[in-house]
Amino acid sequence: MASRIVHCSDGVAWLKEHELPVGHAIVTSLPDSSELPGLGFDGWRRWFQEVAALCCRQVEEQSVAIFFQTDVKRDGRWVDKGYLVAAGAEAAGSHCLWHKVVCRAPAGVTTFGRPAYAHLLCFSHGLSLEKGQSTADVLPRLGELPWARAMGVEACEAVAKFLLSYTKCRTVVDPFCGVGTMLAVANRYGLDAVGVELSAKRAEKARRLELRPSGAR
Numbered sequence: 001m002a003s004r005i006v007h008c009s010d011g012v013a014w015l016k017e018h019e020l021p022v023g024h025a026i027v028t029s030l031p032d033s034s035e036l037p038g039l040g041f042d043g044w045r046r047w048f049q050e051v052a053a054l055c056c057r058q059v060e061e062q063s064v065a066i067f068f069q070t071d072v073k074r075d076g077r078w079v080d081k082g083y084l085v086a087a088g089a090e091a092a093g094s095h096c097l098w099h100k101v102v103c104r105a106p107a108g109v110t111t112f113g114r115p116a117y118a119h120l121l122c123f124s125h126g127l128s129l130e131k132g133q134s135t136a137d138v139l140p141r142l143g144e145l146p147w148a149r150a151m152g153v154e155a156c157e158a159v160a161k162f163l164l165s166y167t168k169c170r171t172v173v174d175p176f177c178g179v180g181t182m183l184a185v186a187n188r189y190g191l192d193a194v195g196v197e198l199s200a201k202r203a204e205k206a207r208r209l210e211l212r213p214s215g216a217r
Helices: 011-017 037-058 081-091 153-166 181-188 200-208
Strands: 004-008 024-028 065-069 072-074 077-079 095-103 117-124 171-174 192-197
Touching (some): 011 037, 024 153, 065 081, 171 181, 181 192
Parallel strands (some): 024 171
């Protein structure tokens, strides 16, 4: 039976203390500037790139770091979090295995504040993929959202399937796990899961969260 451990702690501090062993992948969403107002916007940008780099450095060479990020509009300009993650990964010496678009709204729909898509990006220092190992670049749905800032269940399922099919990673680590969506999906696919969450209330939810498979009624 797949295991799940959730630590109530600061995700960055925890990451700095844990260089992950073989078979561990990081799958996470880094916090938005609105969640870290004390840094200021420029400070948050630097923090974001540094933490993306830290995630990439802390996984083993043949493992992966995967990020789910949604851009945001600030003062009438888009903040491209896909770019910020890629810059951090490059600084850590990792390369991009894939960059997927996850639809948050149907094509042709106008959205405000946040775009109709999210980024799903995978990086590794030493792993590479053959052409025959390609997977869909556009995911048509996020899937269920257990809370407002969650990674959609269908996006999590796509990640779990990739890990099982194309990597040796069998433990998912989410250092900013929220209520534990990725952890619950990982367990459902037989993957062990480790989460870190600063909020004691959300950490407790992450320990108990169970999700129905996509399309189940």
